[in-house]
Amino acid sequence: MDALEKAEVLIKIPAYGSNMTAAKKANKYLFMSPAIRMSFYYITGLESTFLVRQGKLLEDLVGSHLYREFILKNQAAIRYDSEEGGADFILQILNKKQIIIEVGLGEKGTKKLSAPWKK
Numbered sequence: 517m518d519a520l521e522k523a524e525v526l527i528k529i530p531a532y533g534s535n536m537t538a539a540k541k542a543n544k545y546l547f548m549s550p551a552i553r554m555s556f557y558y559i560t561g562l563e564s565t566f567l568v569r570q571g572k573l574l575e576d577l578v579g580s581h582l583y584r585e586f587i588l589k590n591q592a593a594i595r596y597d598s599e600e601g602g603a604d605f606i607l608q609i610l611n612k613k614q615i616i617i618e619v620g621l622g623e624k625g626t627k628k629l630s631a632p633w634k635k
Contacts, residue, residue, distance in 0.1 A: 517545065524548050527583050532595035532606050541598040546579040571620045575604055578619045582607060 520526040525548055531541030547553045550573045557566045579594070582605060586592035591610065597603040605617040 525552065527579050529579065529594055529596050529605070531598040532602075533598070544596045547576045548580050548583070550574075550576040550580075552576075574619045574621065578605065578617065582617075 517526065517528075521528055527546045527548055529544040529546060531543070533541070553573055553576055554566075557569065582592075582594055586607065586609070587594060593608045593611075595606045595608065597606060603616045604619045607615040607617060609615065
């Protein structure tokens with residue numbers, strides 16, 4: 517996984533929380549390009565695989581954009597909320613402002629916004 521990160525094929529997104537909390541949670545990995553994930557969907561040959569997992573393609577897209585715009589420029593840190601139903605991304609700009617980002621298709625509502633990091 518480390519070699520794929522260094523080659524910028526994968527992006528590692530750690531869990532939100534203190535260093536101890538984040539160390540206990542699994543990292544989330546995204547592809548730098550949604551085309552890589554889509555090629556795996558294409559290999560399976562099942563249209564249902566693509567239809568069910570479109571949200572992951574969107575997460576790859578948003579994650580790669582945030583990585584290029586903020587992480588590479590040392591402007592922010594990206595985390596994810598590891599709680600059940602947590603936010604896809606928590607963007608912490610210059611250790612100050614936090615922006616919560618939820619990615620997906622269709623209507624999700626605002627129920628997810630009552631997470632621990634909001635308190």
